[in-house]
Amino acid sequence: MNKIIPYPRVFTPPIDIKIGQFRDDVDLRPYYLSHQMQNHPLLELKSLVDLARRLPPIQREYVFAKQEFGTHETGDHYAHANEFDELSTEEMILNIEAQNRIIVLRNVESDSEYGEFVNETLDLLQEQIESVTGPISGRESFIFISPPRSYTPFHYDPEQNFFLQVLGRKEFAVYDVTDRDVMPEVALENFLTRSARTPCASEFFDRYQLFDLQPGLGVYVPTTAPHWVRTLDEVSISISINFRTPSSIRRHRVCRFNRMIRKIGLRPHPISPRADTRRDRFKAGVFEFPSRFRRLLSKGHKS
Template structure:
């Protein structure tokens, strides 16, 4: 199958779209997809892509990490990015290529995937905003530590096997409010880990052709299987996710001044007065 025909083929079959519609936006759900074996997602194609990307759009390091690790403690693997990808089967590394949609071919692939889901998304959270794509490459046994992300996300497994353990979004024992506030102010995505958390998560094993919907800011960690893993993450924002970020940022401003913080409801996009207050305070530099 060539790249053009793969892009034109359906990415998410009918049953996957139905499962996604039943879960979106608040619940994790296992899905299926048709991109395993795609020509744009081979190791050699990804190495070439990585080498022409700006340095700020790539991140890579040693892959066998504890579930809880501070960003500043993440160890380098001592290789170039191209070397990391081409030898990832044996070098014990993890890498992510960010915003690959800026490349025309990968942008077309993202557009095709999200076009299939857009009607389902729009009826729940409105138009898809700020659409992006990320590619993750992992050596056997690699671990992506406990963290959260600010986007609506579907992770598509392309090659290899991994297990993602996903936790409920909005659980303040897992992610205290002050940590959410710091995150929206530019704090790192990694979270504090306690062994007692594991039993509260849903572990989902992903093989080529499997995918998982991960809600906004649902904490998760990933454990790679015994072979190289390649995954494609397609993401978007919504008025709901933007509003949630604004309200946490407002609470951070209020907390710093010793003022009462507000509750963030299940539909933060409807909390218009508080969102306007935040925008005014930000504009005034309060």
Template sequence: MVSQAHSSDNGFRPCRNAIVLSVKTLCARRKSMPTHDKAHTQWSTDDPLAECRSELHKKAFGAHHPLAGHPEFSIDALEEAAMEASRRDGDLYVDAGDFSFADKWGTTPKPDMTIHEIFDRIETAGAWLVMKHLETNRAYKALLDEFVTFLIGIAGPDGARLLSNAEMIVLVTSPRRKSAFHFDAEVNFLAQVQGSKDIWICDPMDRSVTTEEEIERYYSVSNNAGTYKPHAETVARRFTLCPGDAVHIPTHASHWVQNHDSVSVSVSLNMEFPRRFADTYRANYYLRRFGIRPRPPGESKVVDCSKAAAINGLRHVKSLVKR
């Protein structure tokens, strides 16, 4: 079961030894279970389907998955997958070194090592590897399809029509490495396959953590737009993920990760919303630059659609000019 706690509960901060002991107790259950085919044969949610359907995109919730122990996610298999990803433009990101929650992607030095050397030294390299679009490999595509069936079941017929472009991203992380504070546009589930970690997830509508301006910049300027705020930990929900655990990260929900004392393998599975939702935020970004305080998306469907149509029209004009 996904362990979760509010980091602000009674102001209590357990000591490091207590945290390690708690994680070992939680994850020991996984180690004593049978192989992945017997432990979790399919995706499932902790809470009833109807409850999860109402929380999709809005609230973090726990789930379980059948990927832990799968041979496609062994370190050897992932090294080969990383080699394949390196041959695709933009599908492999690697950095190594000290990192804080407030740092931005791309500010940590890239290691002066080959992919083989990084995997060989992953225990001590302080590295973070991100492999995108593993679904280009048929073996991983079959596993992604199982997730899509699960997600569509949660979304229901109406919600499923809004989802497309399923993607599988695998993250391999050195012990005790942190991952930056950020938020994403996609409907996302993070599945823990090997090792354990803590993840803090904020309410996507908490504008003290994720501002409208940051979301607008995310779609218009950089996906590094989210900025860590010191008070975020006091309002976030903390989940401890062990192999077999997964958690739903709502769209625009800021989150950050602390890996524990062993190598972590996590799988991020996501699907996209229609482009018109992003275009409404893009329109607001440009309106704000002209000194106008735009209406946030969701207040008026007519206004939102008009903004999206305007951005789409500009995009069409630009494509004609480039011809």
């Protein structure tokens, strides 16, 4: 009888976040990471098929992949498993090469097996990360299974992101998070407060920095740094390990404050790159009050 040898539990971080570079670049600049996830059995296609069987439809997202390069993200590019019944998610993953869609397995940390994997990974990194950022929260993870020559258009996300390439090659383009031509203040506020997407103006579209990812490599993507992604001639598997930091939470709150100010006809001072000036800390602090107290304040303001 064959004896099953368990995958060895690792006690060194499976991602090298290059702590010195993380210290310098967090919230500001993307940079290459290295990792050892490419050999992890939970990230093999057959394990992902099993995971897809367990996840609810809302966590199985399809991104229409064969889009024209340079187009901008719209809600039409997305569907969930329950809106599409031609093939099951498992069948699509098994035949990913022929699909016209990227399969995104969302919030895989909700699954007990993958939750343990994500938590173990972040537990091993937590001390390093927190020595730079302060306490982290909102741990999440997404897995992307993509056919060859697929394209995810320009968009931005609210989390800190360690994006890791597990199988195949991927071009990952990241824009300067402080470039207000690429992402104007109002676009940032609309995204963080209403999840609204704003396209990149075509004259600024080529301002990206390109990361050529292959298994074992990854990229750190700062909170809200615009990006687009495309696969080359092979099937690709990638995983993102996401979390929030005090600075990413402040960023959200400063944008809420600025949008509030803008709505009453004032022009707010632009957010600072790390949302850490005294002004930004004050604005963010307003949202630390209990919501009932804030409602009283805003009633007072209107009267």
